[in-house]
Amino acid sequence: MTEVQMSGGASGLWADLIKKGTIKSMDNLSQMVGQTITTKTFNLREIPIAQISQLVGGPEVMSVGIYLTVSGSADGHLMLIYDPGIACAFVDLLMMQPEGTTTALGEMEQSALGEMGNIVGASFLNVLADDVGMDLRPSPPAVMLDMAGALLDLVAADLLMTQDDAFVAETTFEVADRKITGMFFVMPSASLMEKLLEWERAA
Amino acid sequence: MTLMASREQSVVISLGELHVTNDPDTLLVCYGIGSCVAFAAFDPVAKVAGMAHFVLPDSTSGNRPKTLERFVDAGIPIMLTRLQTLGATPARTVFRMAGGAHMAVAKGFEARLNIGERNVEAARATMKALGLRLRGEDVGGTHGRTVRLLSGSGALTISTVGGSSYEL
Numbered sequence: 001m002t003e004v005q006m007s008g009g010a011s012g013l014w015a016d017l018i019k020k021g022t023i024k025s026m027d028n029l030s031q032m033v034g035q036t037i038t039t040k041t042f043n044l045r046e047i048p049i050a051q052i053s054q055l056v057g058g059p060e061v062m063s064v065g066i067y068l069t070v071s072g073s074a075d076g077h078l079m080l081i082y083d084p085g086i087a088c089a090f091v092d093l094l095m096m097q098p099e100g101t102t103t104a105l106g107e108m109e110q111s112a113l114g115e116m117g118n119i120v121g122a123s124f125l126n127v128l129a130d131d132v133g134m135d136l137r138p139s140p141p142a143v144m145l146d147m148a149g150a151l152l153d154l155v156a157a158d159l160l161m162t163q164d165d166a167f168v169a170e171t172t173f174e175v176a177d178r179k180i181t182g183m184f185f186v187m188p189s190a191s192l193m194e195k196l197l198e199w200e201r202a203a
Numbered sequence: 204m205t206l207m208a209s210r211e212q213s214v215v216i217s218l219g220e221l222h223v224t225n226d227p228d229t230l231l232v233c234y235g236i237g238s239c240v241a242f243a244a245f246d247p248v249a250k251v252a253g254m255a256h257f258v259l260p261d262s263t264s265g266n267r268p269k270t271l272e273r274f275v276d277a278g279i280p281i282m283l284t285r286l287q288t289l290g291a292t293p294a295r296t297v298f299r300m301a302g303g304a305h306m307a308v309a310k311g312f313e314a315r316l317n318i319g320e321r322n323v324e325a326a327r328a329t330m331k332a333l334g335l336r337l338r339g340e341d342v343g344g345t346h347g348r349t350v351r352l353l354s355g356s357g358a359l360t361i362s363t364v365g366g367s368s369y370e371l
Contacts, residue, residue, distance in 0.1 A: 153318075153347075
């Protein structure tokens with residue numbers, strides 16, 4: 001089971017729904033890796049899009065990103081972000097290998113991380129889709145290893161088309177018996193925010 | 204050419220920003236460029252330098268946000284005006300660009316997210332329309348770049364993950 005300790009800047013039914021989706025996705029990730037996952041922090045806040053990479057530590061920080069776009073009734077972006085060493089540790093967990101076995105991210109390792117993206121992304125979107133009555137589909141995951149700024153450029157480019165600031169749900173989590181931590185970003189586009197707020201007004 | 208000297212002040216150009224200067228001790232930096240384009244200008248006579256961190260190719264589609272500096276097509280003319288205000292002449296200014304990578308190479312991302320390629324094409328087209336030419340490009344690929352321009356000399360250095368660093 002996932003343990004959840006959450007607090008966030010944004011509030012309202014839509015914010016609760018994002019939390020609910022995050023809990024579900026962490027729960028399913030927990031089942032996937034067969035370990036307790038503790039959600040350490042949850043922050044849902046509006047920030048300038050240009051500053052999103054600061055949440056990871058800065059645009060030049062080497063990171064592994066597992067990226068999915070959202071399409072259907074509305075658009076958005078989901079990304080799991082890890083330090084490269086942590087990503088390798090996650091691969092060991094996923095492939096049931098002793099800690100320290102994975103030292104590089106080849107095709108098989110990237111595929112394992114992509115599967116993690118599938119589980120987290122689909123779990124999260126299912127909650128939103130079911131509660132709001134939307135059709136939300138995740139893309140296949142793209143696994144990238146590069147500077148955080150470069151990974152997040154795609155998200156920024158999409159969001160900056162229509163807005164200067166965006167809501168970002170930032171979840172940090174850790175796996176109980178290994179020193180593995182990660183971040184899960186949910187970045188709804190203007191269209192998804194509109195749908196969520198519409199749903200809230202009607203509720 | 205030595206790029207780094209201790210007296211330099213770094214100016215970080217974030218997403219959608221541009222900066223021009225005639226201070227010879229300024230290091231203009233775009234960190235972690237992926238699909239964005241770092242667009243650099245240097246007038247060797249007036250000693251005026253500028254760098255922009257363009258995010259999107261086209262300012263005419265979609266809702267128009269508050270600032271136009273994030274768009275290649277609108278940002279290049281804005282940059283030119285600011286360079287000229289500091290004494291630069293477009294004809295003798297050296298223009299170079301780096302970035303425009305295709306970061307997400309997974310299946311399904313090809314058509315939707317070729318924003319890097321579109322940024323590069325927009326820069327080439329805008330320069331052509333203005334009757335100016337690019338003297339150097341380091342664009343495309345699937346990797347991020349950090350781009351540094353030293354305002355005093357115009358030295359432009361690109362660094363990528365893994366530690367490789369080269370001048371353009």
